[in-house]
Amino acid sequence: MSSISLAVETHDVRRIYKIRGGKRKGEAKTLIALDGVSMEVPRGELFGLLGPNGAGKTTLIKILATLLLPSSGTAKVDGLDVTTQTQEVRRRISMVSGGETSGFGLLTVEENLWMFARFYGLDNKTIKSRLAEMMQMVGIYDRRSTKISDLSTGLRQKMNFIRGFISDPRVVFLDEPTLGLDVTAARDVRDFVKDWMAQNPDRTLLLTTHYMAEADELCDRLAIIDKGKTLICDSPENLKRRLQSETLFNLKIQPLRKPTSPEDVIEAVPGVRSVTIADQIDFSELRLSLEGEDALPAVLAHLSGRGSGLLSLEKREPTLEDVFTQLVGRRLDEDTSQNSTGEGR
Amino acid sequence: MTQIKTPAPPTAKATGAMLFWRTMWARAYPRIVGSLVRERSWLFFETVLPLAATAGYVFVYQAVGAPEEYVGFVVLGGAMTAFWLNILWAMASQLYWDKEGGNLEIYILSPGPLMAILLGMAVGGFVMTVTRAAIILIVCSLAFSVTYTISSVPLLIAIFFLTMIALYGMGMMFAAVFLASGREAWHLANLLQEPIYLASGFYFPVRALGFWVAAASSLIPLTLGMDGMRQLLFAGDATLGFLSVEVEAIILLILSVFFLAAARFMLTKLEEIGRREGRLIERRR
Numbered sequence: 001m002s003s004i005s006l007a008v009e010t011h012d013v014r015r016i017y018k019i020r021g022g023k024r025k026g027e028a029k030t031l032i033a034l035d036g037v038s039m040e041v042p043r044g045e046l047f048g049l050l051g052p053n054g055a056g057k058t059t060l061i062k063i064l065a066t067l068l069l070p071s072s073g074t075a076k077v078d079g080l081d082v083t084t085q086t087q088e089v090r091r092r093i094s095m096v097s098g099g100e101t102s103g104f105g106l107l108t109v110e111e112n113l114w115m116f117a118r119f120y121g122l123d124n125k126t127i128k129s130r131l132a133e134m135m136q137m138v139g140i141y142d143r144r145s146t147k148i149s150d151l152s153t154g155l156r157q158k159m160n161f162i163r164g165f166i167s168d169p170r171v172v173f174l175d176e177p178t179l180g181l182d183v184t185a186a187r188d189v190r191d192f193v194k195d196w197m198a199q200n201p202d203r204t205l206l207l208t209t210h211y212m213a214e215a216d217e218l219c220d221r222l223a224i225i226d227k228g229k230t231l232i233c234d235s236p237e238n239l240k241r242r243l244q245s246e247t248l249f250n251l252k253i254q255p256l257r258k259p260t261s262p263e264d265v266i267e268a269v270p271g272v273r274s275v276t277i278a279d280q281i282d283f284s285e286l287r288l289s290l291e292g293e294d295a296l297p298a299v300l301a302h303l304s305g306r307g308s309g310l311l312s313l314e315k316r317e318p319t320l321e322d323v324f325t326q327l328v329g330r331r332l333d334e335d336t337s338q339n340s341t342g343e344g345r
Numbered sequence: 346m347t348q349i350k351t352p353a354p355p356t357a358k359a360t361g362a363m364l365f366w367r368t369m370w371a372r373a374y375p376r377i378v379g380s381l382v383r384e385r386s387w388l389f390f391e392t393v394l395p396l397a398a399t400a401g402y403v404f405v406y407q408a409v410g411a412p413e414e415y416v417g418f419v420v421l422g423g424a425m426t427a428f429w430l431n432i433l434w435a436m437a438s439q440l441y442w443d444k445e446g447g448n449l450e451i452y453i454l455s456p457g458p459l460m461a462i463l464l465g466m467a468v469g470g471f472v473m474t475v476t477r478a479a480i481i482l483i484v485c486s487l488a489f490s491v492t493y494t495i496s497s498v499p500l501l502i503a504i505f506f507l508t509m510i511a512l513y514g515m516g517m518m519f520a521a522v523f524l525a526s527g528r529e530a531w532h533l534a535n536l537l538q539e540p541i542y543l544a545s546g547f548y549f550p551v552r553a554l555g556f557w558v559a560a561a562s563s564l565i566p567l568t569l570g571m572d573g574m575r576q577l578l579f580a581g582d583a584t585l586g587f588l589s590v591e592v593e594a595i596i597l598l599i600l601s602v603f604f605l606a607a608a609r610f611m612l613t614k615l616e617e618i619g620r621r622e623g624r625l626i627e628r629r630r
Binding site for chain 2: 017018065067093094095097101102103104106115116119120121122163167
């Protein structure tokens with residue numbers, strides 16, 4: 001694809017942080033946040049970066065948004081180099097992050113948004129008309145005169161969205177935009193994103209998330225990223241299609257005893273491709289990927305042999321979570337869920 | 346959510362000087378509105394406390410039978426403390442607070458120049474503080490019957506504005522330095538607050554400190570600014586001045602240029618280092 005038609009392109013981008021905590025006092029340790037990320041996002045695409053916490057998604061987005069320099073490699077936004085053409089890039093982009101607390105509490109919603117719009121050089125007439133339109137669109141018009149210190153998290157995030165889009169950016173970066181929002185507010189935010197993309201087909205949106213359903217619902221294409229590397233990049237449909245040959249089950253069982261030997265794990269049962277287990281207080285949840293349905297009786301027998309009775313069983317279609325598990329070998333939420341793991345690893 | 350009916354056309358955005366202008370006033374707005382409209386209680390506290398401190402010094406001078414002009418010196422010094430506090434707590438430390446609050450990232454991401462953001466903070470801070478300083482000056486002058494004999498109004502205005510430009514230029518430079526120093530910013534501001542009252546002669550003629558100490562203190566623009574204004578406000582006591590008003594005006598002009606240039610240089614450097622090391626976006630690293 002030619003550079004002109006690309007909204008975002010990166011070539012072998014690496015980012016290494018120096019952090020405290022080396023072996024000797026005062027010595028710095030290095031942390032590889034990005035390890036040679038290359039990708040191309042055409043104009044007009046809603047592109048997702050999907051990965052667990054600490055995968056490098058935010059680092060990549062911050063490099064593209066000119067807030068960080070790559071340690072090596074090149075990154076371009078709208079055909080402009082983010083390292084050397086910083087000001088030109090900034091005129092074309094915007095970014096909204098989840099849990100953002102920007103703005104001044106003693107100013108109203110309208111005043112804060114006016115201020116941010118002026119930082120982009122917008123004139124008052126344009127700001128007035130766009131603000132009214134966008135506030136109505138996200139449903140905070142009636143709160144325009146409320147001080148932002150009095151807003152709920154959801155309303156504040158809707159305001160942040162207006163801030164991000166009022167400057168009419170060519171490329172928008174959304175970093176975990178629904179983080180901490182309730183179901184309704186998160187849905188409103190996703191609806192806003194879909195509407196904006198539908199009505200601005202030449203604009204590009206790059207979204208980072210660790211919510212699989214959100215990525216599945218919104219993204220034209222997505223890259224799964226883990227430990228600073230891009231593992232795969234395709235449309236959600238194509239990614240899920242990779243697992244069509246597998247049979248997937250969700251099992252709820254009585255708490256599972258630890259295996260007595262390395263061979264006594266579920267993965268050792270013939271026909272089991274992968275399994276993740278999340279231990280709850282009264283039961284365990286298994287996500288099974290099997291070569292075929294005929295492997296299930298052997299799995300149930302194995303579980304029974306380890307003292308776990310079946311509580312419920314559900315056959316299901318592949319999800320992005322399964323794609324991630326297959327690629328990475330663990331669940332996406334494993335970082336935050338200490339009791340979630342496969343047995344054989 | 347309701348649907349937008351038609352796609353909005355691409356938005357025209359200002360660049361260059363117009364962008365600088367709009368950014369500057371946009372950043373000044375929260376301070377002006379905040380202090381004059383939304384949080385008027387601040388005005389009360391930030392006026393009453395310096396008033397009390399000023400009154401204390403006046404009573405000491407009156408008790409020891411100091412020349413009457415000294416009361417005027419103290420009143421002017423008391424009024425100018427508002428500017429010094431504003432520089433330390435609302436200029437120098439501000440970018441650090443902005444980073445903690447999430448605004449710094451927005452400033453950097455936007456095409457509006459950081460220098461315009463800082464200038465906006467300075468302009469807003471000046472408007473906010475000049476009100477407080479004026480109240481202290483007027484109330485104390487009336488309460489203690491201070492008599493002013495102004496020898497040159499144009500020169501007085503010039504000295505005042507040169508002092509302000511140099512002072513807020515220094516505040517802008519400090520903002521970059523404090524941002525680089527992270528959480529130490531709080532301690533730095535504390536460290537600078539009280540000693541400068543002494544070194545800059547807020548409550549006495551700085552000449553009393555001796556030439557070399559006064560010369561070193563002159564790096565703080567308030568030192569020469571207050572000295573020059575005192576000479577011009579109390580025309581009979583030019584002998585108590587440190588340097589001639591004209592020389593002080595020239596030095597203040599040089600300091601203004603130096604601090605503004607240094608602020609610009611340091612901001613550019615800081616942004617470069619911040620992008621390289623990730624310090625601009627990481628909170629409490």
